[in-house]
Structures are given as structure tokens and as C-alpha cells.
Amino acid sequence: MRLFTDASWRLPSVVDMETAAVNASRLTKRYGELTAVDAISLMVRQGEVYGILGPNGAGKTTFLRMLFGLIRPDAGRLEVFGRSWERDGTATLDGVAGFIESPKFYPYLSGRANLELLARLDGGVPVGRIEQVLQTVDLVGRDGDKVSGYSFGMRQRLGVAAALLRDPQLLVLDEPANGLDPAGIRDMRALVKRLAASGLTVLLSSHDMAEVEEICDGVTIMRRGTVVYHGTIAALREQAPQPAHRLTTSDDGAALREGARRQPLAVTRHDDGGIAVRGPEEHLDAYVAALVARGIAIRSLTLEETPLETLFFMLTETSPDAFPHALAASA
Numbered sequence: 001m002r003l004f005t006d007a008s009w010r011l012p013s014v015v016d017m018e019t020a021a022v023n024a025s026r027l028t029k030r031y032g033e034l035t036a037v038d039a040i041s042l043m044v045r046q047g048e049v050y051g052i053l054g055p056n057g058a059g060k061t062t063f064l065r066m067l068f069g070l071i072r073p074d075a076g077r078l079e080v081f082g083r084s085w086e087r088d089g090t091a092t093l094d095g096v097a098g099f100i101e102s103p104k105f106y107p108y109l110s111g112r113a114n115l116e117l118l119a120r121l122d123g124g125v126p127v128g129r130i131e132q133v134l135q136t137v138d139l140v141g142r143d144g145d146k147v148s149g150y151s152f153g154m155r156q157r158l159g160v161a162a163a164l165l166r167d168p169q170l171l172v173l174d175e176p177a178n179g180l181d182p183a184g185i186r187d188m189r190a191l192v193k194r195l196a197a198s199g200l201t202v203l204l205s206s207h208d209m210a211e212v213e214e215i216c217d218g219v220t221i222m223r224r225g226t227v228v229y230h231g232t233i234a235a236l237r238e239q240a241p242q243p244a245h246r247l248t249t250s251d252d253g254a255a256l257r258e259g260a261r262r263q264p265l266a267v268t269r270h271d272d273g274g275i276a277v278r279g280p281e282e283h284l285d286a287y288v289a290a291l292v293a294r295g296i297a298i299r300s301l302t303l304e305e306t307p308l309e310t311l312f313f314m315l316t317e318t319s320p321d322a323f324p325h326a327l328a329a330s331a
């Protein structure tokens, strides 16, 4: 779905840079017995790239739907650049653009023709803007092709181009890399980084910790409608457990015996064969060098999970009591 503001899209000059782009306080949405979003609070500052991260069903899209005014919260407060739906109606979305789920276009028209149509419908889009946004999303050269022939990744990028037509202050993207192949994921991440570098505030939802880690400054991690962490990626990284590697060697028995003397590494037999090694990377390096020095060949060494991925699974799949209180969100 493509979502835009009304014709008065430019941010009023009275919005000062201290005003949060998004400020949600104890926002709640219920569907019958199910509380899809349960009193969540989060703040996205201007200029930030902020991720809402969570597994399927965590409540990410429900939150974004409330932001776009597509559904009403049952309780709580939500402000966008200091404006609220109750007080300001559709003006709440001035300077905001983006899409929820996937952007929709006329498949029998070219990417450019779709943008031209949108620009005409919206009005007030400056001449030359279409060219500019096509360049930004790297679709120049393919803009004359019918959208029906576009890859999923190209459609997503066209969705971002459509959102950028109005030169928004806040770009909201719902799982922008979902369903993309590795090249599409790489392109989408590069695009978001470029947009962020230009000063645009970006709020995106994702179920992929690696994506959020790579492109976001701050994150709210959701689990079944509740916030289990919010804060900076840097602070989260500090609390992440040690990375887990899987090692196979020419003599795993000897390698295990050597590993037993290598604290603080935890070296154990891996459930799927080989050896599991968990611990700081500098100790892992020394361990591997010692094995080679002893004539034990390394056949493979793979990173099983980054520390943040491990933490994400701990936060979203285990009981909230299973992780340190320091990680619990101060929602």
C-alpha cells in the first residue's frame, strides 16, 4: 500500500529539530482477545534510522498502521513531529511518506509513468523530482520498462522512489528487504544508508537483526506485542553474548583436548558434528593458530550466529525472565 499525506505535505517551519519524529507512549491495539500492541513506548529522533525489530506476529505492522492512521489505537498516545491524529487529523502525516507491506503500482505502466501519475495526483511535486528519485533508487535505465517486468527488489525500490517524490522528512518502510534475494537486500540496505546519510529520518520494521544492526542507530525489539528492548544498537552490542563458531579439523578429538585448556573459550562437541567454540574472537584466533602449530589442519571455521542474532533469539523466543533485567525495556 502506498501512503501519502495530503497536498500540504511540507513540514511546517515551526517544527523544531528537538521535536521527536515519532513519539509513542503506552500505545495499545487489541483485536478481540489478542493484544497485538501492548502499551509500547518508543521515540524516533529526527535524523535517526530506527528499527522496529521482531519475529512474525510481534506487532510491528500494527504499530505502523496506527502511525499512518489506518487503525485507531485502543489506548496510549502517538505523536508524529509533535502532531497527533486526534488533534491534527491527516496533517499528522505532513512530511511523512512510506509504505506498509508492499507498494502497489499499475503493472502495465512503466516505473516512470507510475511516478508521473502519482506526481500528478499529489500535485506540488517539483519538475525534475522524478528524475532525481529515479536516480536515488538506482532505477535509471529501467524506468521505461513496464512494472510487470520488474523484479520484487525493483518494485520495492520504486516504492521508495514514490515515497520520496514529496521530499519527506520521515520515511517509513515496513520490512523493506522482505522477500528480496541477497542482491536485492544489499541494494535496499545501500539505499536506506544513502537516504540516511542525506539527513532523512527513517523508521523501518524488520525481522532481521543483521539488517537492523547494519543500518539502524536505534532499535525497539518487540515480542508478542510488547517491547523487550529499546535503545541504541551500540548499547545492545555491549550486552550481547560471545559469538558462536563451528570448527572442523583433521583431528577433532585432539582439537577438543586443546580447547579444554583455552579458557575463556567454551569448546564443546557440536551437535551436528565438529566442534562448537564460543568466546572472544582474539582467543579463537589464538586457539586456531595453536591447532595449526600442532599439525591439526583446519577444514572449516564458520560463524554460526552473530552475537546480536543470538541475543535477538534470546529476547524474542525465551521467557522474559530468562534474560538479564538490564535488558528489559523501560517502556
Ligand SMILES: Nc1ncnc2c1ncn2[C@@H]1O[C@H](COP(=O)(O)OP(=O)(O)OP(=O)(O)O)[C@@H](O)[C@H]1O
Pocket (backbone or CB within 6 Å): 031, 034, 036, 054, 055, 056, 057, 058, 059, 060, 061, 062, 063, 207
Ligand atoms: N486485522 C487484524 N485482526 C485480527 N488480528 C490481527 C489483525 N492484524 C494483525 N493481527 C494480529 O496481531 C498480531 C500482530 O500482527 P502484526 O502484523 O502487527 O505483526 P508483525 O510483527 O508485523 O508480523 P508480520 O511480520 O508477520 O507481519 C498477530 O498475532 C496478528 O495475527
